[in-house]
Amino acid sequence: xxxxxxxxxxxxxxxxxxxxxxxxxxxxxxxxxxxxxxxxxxxxxxxxxxxxxxxxxxxxxxxxxxxxxxxxxxxxxxxxxxxxxxxxxxxxxxxxxxxxxxxxxxxxxxxxxxxxxxxxxxxxxxxxxxxxxxxxxxxxxxxxxxxxxxxxx
Amino acid sequence: xxxxxxxxxxxxxxxxxxxxxxxxxxxxxxxxxxxxxxxxxxxxxxxxxxxxxxxxxxxxxxxxxxxxxxxxxxxxxxxxxxxxxxxxxxxxxxxxxxxxxxxxxxxxxxxxxxxxxxxxxxxxxxxxxxxxxxxxxxxxxxxxxxxxxxxxxxxxxxxxxxxxxxxxxxxxxxxxxxxxxxxxxxxxxxxxxxxxxxxxxxxxxxxxxxxxxxxxxxxxxxxxxxxxxxxxxxxxxxxxxxxxxxxxxxxxxxxxxxxxxxxxxxxxxxxxxxxxxxxxxxxxxxxxxxxxxxxxxxxxxxxxxxxxxxxxxxxxxxxxxxxxxxxxxxxxxxxxxxxxxxxxxxxxxxxxxxxxxxxxxxxxxxxxxxxxxxxxxxxxxxxxxxxxxxxxxxxxxxxxxxxxxxxxxxxxxxxxxxxxxxxxxxxxxxxxxxxxxxxxxxxxxxxxxxxxxxxxxxxxxxxxxxxxxxxxxxxxxxxxxxxxxxxxxxxxxxxxxxxxxxxxxxxxxxxxxxxxxxxxxxxxxxxxxxxxxxxxxxxxxxxxxxxxxxxxxxxxxxxxxxxxxxxxxxxxxxxxxxxxxxxxxxxxxxxxxxxxxxxxxxxxxxxxx
Numbered sequence: 001x002x003x004x005x006x007x008x009x010x011x012x013x014x015x016x017x018x019x020x021x022x023x024x025x026x027x028x029x030x031x032x033x034x035x036x037x038x039x040x041x042x043x044x045x046x047x048x049x050x051x052x053x054x055x056x057x058x059x060x061x062x063x064x065x066x067x068x069x070x071x072x073x074x075x076x077x078x079x080x081x082x083x084x085x086x087x088x089x090x091x092x093x094x095x096x097x098x099x100x101x102x103x104x105x106x107x108x109x110x111x112x113x114x115x116x117x118x119x120x121x122x123x124x125x126x127x128x129x130x131x132x133x134x135x136x137x138x139x140x141x142x143x144x145x146x147x148x149x150x151x152x153x
Numbered sequence: 154x155x156x157x158x159x160x161x162x163x164x165x166x167x168x169x170x171x172x173x174x175x176x177x178x179x180x181x182x183x184x185x186x187x188x189x190x191x192x193x194x195x196x197x198x199x200x201x202x203x204x205x206x207x208x209x210x211x212x213x214x215x216x217x218x219x220x221x222x223x224x225x226x227x228x229x230x231x232x233x234x235x236x237x238x239x240x241x242x243x244x245x246x247x248x249x250x251x252x253x254x255x256x257x258x259x260x261x262x263x264x265x266x267x268x269x270x271x272x273x274x275x276x277x278x279x280x281x282x283x284x285x286x287x288x289x290x291x292x293x294x295x296x297x298x299x300x301x302x303x304x305x306x307x308x309x310x311x312x313x314x315x316x317x318x319x320x321x322x323x324x325x326x327x328x329x330x331x332x333x334x335x336x337x338x339x340x341x342x343x344x345x346x347x348x349x350x351x352x353x354x355x356x357x358x359x360x361x362x363x364x365x366x367x368x369x370x371x372x373x374x375x376x377x378x379x380x381x382x383x384x385x386x387x388x389x390x391x392x393x394x395x396x397x398x399x400x401x402x403x404x405x406x407x408x409x410x411x412x413x414x415x416x417x418x419x420x421x422x423x424x425x426x427x428x429x430x431x432x433x434x435x436x437x438x439x440x441x442x443x444x445x446x447x448x449x450x451x452x453x454x455x456x457x458x459x460x461x462x463x464x465x466x467x468x469x470x471x472x473x474x475x476x477x478x479x480x481x482x483x484x485x486x487x488x489x490x491x492x493x494x495x496x497x498x499x500x501x502x503x504x505x506x507x508x509x510x511x512x513x514x515x516x517x518x519x520x521x522x523x524x525x526x527x528x529x530x531x532x533x534x535x536x537x538x539x540x541x542x543x544x545x546x547x548x549x550x551x552x553x554x555x556x557x558x559x560x561x562x563x564x565x566x567x568x569x570x571x572x573x574x575x576x577x578x579x580x581x582x583x584x585x586x587x588x589x590x591x592x593x594x595x596x597x598x599x600x601x602x603x604x605x606x607x608x609x610x611x612x613x614x615x616x617x618x619x620x621x622x623x624x625x626x627x628x629x630x631x632x633x634x635x636x637x638x639x640x641x642x643x644x645x646x647x648x649x650x651x652x653x654x655x656x657x658x659x660x661x662x663x664x665x666x667x668x669x670x671x672x673x674x675x676x677x678x679x680x681x682x683x684x685x686x687x688x689x690x691x692x693x694x695x696x697x698x699x700x701x702x703x704x705x706x707x708x709x710x711x712x713x714x715x716x717x718x719x720x721x722x723x724x725x726x727x728x729x730x731x732x733x734x735x736x737x738x739x740x741x742x743x744x745x746x747x748x749x750x751x752x753x754x755x756x757x758x759x760x761x762x
Binding site for chain 1: 261337353463480482524539588594595596600
């Protein structure tokens with residue numbers, strides 16, 4: 001129903017409080033003896049909204065130009081984008097949500113909960129420092145959270 | 154603390170009924186027969202069949218101006234039906250139980266699940282039939298409706314606290330209200346707001362799924378686009394939400410667009426909403442909603458977990474000591490005995506860094522992407538648990554390696570792990586983890602805090618009194634009483650060593666006794682613990698020793714003990730101070746009391762100042 005409502009309504013300015021509110025409050029890396037590394041990310045991700053209607057929302061994790069994108073629904077994509085070397089902008093995020101290839105294990109979405117996401121990183125992003133941002137796309141606009149960093153073991 | 158549920162939803166205002174002008178407007182028929190607020194001349198905000206509950210002029214519950222009026226009862230204004238059974242004629246009855254209710258898979262369409270169809274329909278509130286007659290009129294066209302799903306977490310067949318099972322589990326039943334399973338919006342057209350709702354909570358299909366009640370509410374004003382100039386109406390809800398729109402539309406630049414997206418917040422942590430208890434002295438528990446079809450304004454659904462996404466880790470809660478928290482997420486696991494057990498898989502877990510002893514139980518279970526316990530995709534599922542360097546896996550231990558264990562989950566039943574801190578007391582890192590992996594890929598992680606590497610600081614008694622009967626110093630009698638406040642989950646006399654120590658002002662220990670873990674006997678609710686030495690025990694003898702958890706959140710602990718036959722000859726007879734200490738595991742409660750003798754010098758009364 002809400003999808004139909006969205007489709008029936010023309011795009012409009014985001015002046016009425018309709019913008020997604022994305023916040024990262026903490027990120028922590030954890031490792032396993034067998035090698036794969038996980039990230040636990042706390043914040044606000046619109047999980048309860050996502051359960052009601054599909055829209056592009058998730059986490060982007062990157063180091064240098066290598067990135068992995070985790071959708072709340074569990075899909076994981078990865079790729080390489082030279083533009084990421086200077087950080088990510090909304091415009092770049094719009095391009096990233098439709099690019100990349102499906103990421104093989106160990107990359108995966110471990111758990112999606114309203115205030116917490118757990119993910120397993122792809123091998124090319126470990127070890128070392130990674131940056132994390134939450135994103136959402138609504139009405140053709142990309143919205144980004146603050147950026148946090150974590151050091152993957 | 155304010156915990157916010159933020160949704161990207163069409164506007165639903167809880168109404169400005171009592172503060173704005175307006176009237177019955179286009180929705181006049183809905184209010185036929187409704188009681189009028191004498192202060193405003195407007196219809197009161199009432200739920201069908203429920204008494205009037207209002208925070209009074211201050212807008213907050215918990216004050217002397219709260220109104221609980223069982224004589225003023227609302228009629229039916231809205232009726233919700235799930236499963237697409239409403240066809241425009243008379244209201245069909247709600248599902249008689251979750252077995253007959255429409256099912257959905259947790260996650261909604263976005264996360265691999267399914268949705269629950271619903272119709273929220275205006276009613277004329279006629280006394281017969283019980284749900285009234287559908288009011289398929291145009292006056293509500295374009296008005297926003299909020300539809301919410303609440304889950305029966307504890308499986309008792311009721312949403313919210315109720316008195317039928319006592320009050321010991323009220324906090325879990327309040328959690329059912331504070332963490333809805335889903336909420337969405339709909340718009341009215343010809344008296345019906347139809348749509349479908351996804352849920353984020355579920356239980357394994359093989360265990361019968363999770364019972365869900367679906368409810369709804371709507372604004373009814375006449376003035377577009379916000380329709381705030383009229384009352385809000387609802388089906389029966391398990392709570393009484395605030396009538397202040399800003400408590401629902403928090404942080405939203407006005408005016409939000411009701412035809413598109415708006416920012417909706419429900420601040421359950423504030424006392425502007427009435428979240429019922431199970432034993433209100435005036436109204437009882439009328440907002441509890443049974444899942445048996447007996448409430449004709451709401452309907453039921455069954456929520457199954459999504460597909461297996463790997464082994465998750467969580468801690469089973471103690472129902473009797475649990476304290477409800479807005480937004481806290483509990484999931485319905487299947488315990489090792491096949492029974493439902495609620496697990497907190499989202500919160501950090503505290504573990505005392507006290508060396509051997511004081512371990513915690515952790516459940517490992519197959520879970521869907523949202524963390525709901527589910528039926529395993531591969532049965533049995535082999536997984537590995539790894540403990541960080543500050544932790545050890547006490548049990549199971551098949552190979553003597555306390556840092557790693559390979560196990561198997563069979564069916565939906567959780568595997569129980571016993572986790573303790575490694576090494577001795579005060580030597581752990583502040584935070585560590587246990588991690589579950591399947592096929593070498595991590596699928597679950599539990600963050601454990603270890604108390605900063607040392608024992609927690611002592612807790613002071615809020616009230617303390619020790620009376621020593623010293624008429625016969627070789628056979629003194631002692632009464633110790635003390636109250637203190639601590640998280641109910643932090644104190645478990647039955648599971649921890651309990652030590653009582655009395656030291657006089659000169660530093661002489663006049664009594665010390667440790668009751669090993671397992672000595673105390675607790676009641677079924679976990680709120681009262683007692684012990685006494687048998688009469689044949691040698692002196693000094695503990696004649697009675699009780700620990701009781703009191704208060705709404707069970708955080709007030711009352712300790713009482715009596716000792717007979719205590720040799721007090723070593724005590725400084727002129728002492729003016731006494732240190733009264735009781736230690737429960739890693740928690741120490743201690744204060745220094747001032748002592749004065751009675752006139753006959755047969756007793757020494759020591760009290761905290």
